[in-house]
Amino acid sequence: MRRLRADKGKCDGHANCQIAAPDFFDLDEDGTVEVLQDAVDESQQAEVEEAVRNCPVQALALDR
Template sequence: MGIRVEVERDRCEGYGFCEQSAPEVFRLDDEGELEILQAELPDDQCDRAEAAVRLCPVAALRLKR
């Protein structure tokens, strides 16, 4: 069973740490807006997504199991 990634868009400031940690899941577009490329993650990607959530300096990301 995997997890779901969610972003609180009004908190996100586009630092990009999530993209650096898990580029297969997160991407900043040309305007600095976060795109979630893969909202439902398989178990083998959970560790990287959890690291990305921890790295977010404004706590804009969360995971739901």
């Protein structure tokens, strides 16, 4: 199982992650990323990898 991380300090609130993987990401009241669940199993990996790739400020990471 892989672990998802977000750097709230880098987040600009574009919400690309939320669009790509709504089960994993939301925006908090300040408009920055909030990780809803950090454990990513193999069946969800492609969806989360797309969200990580689509972050324009590289605020997301998926650990191996």
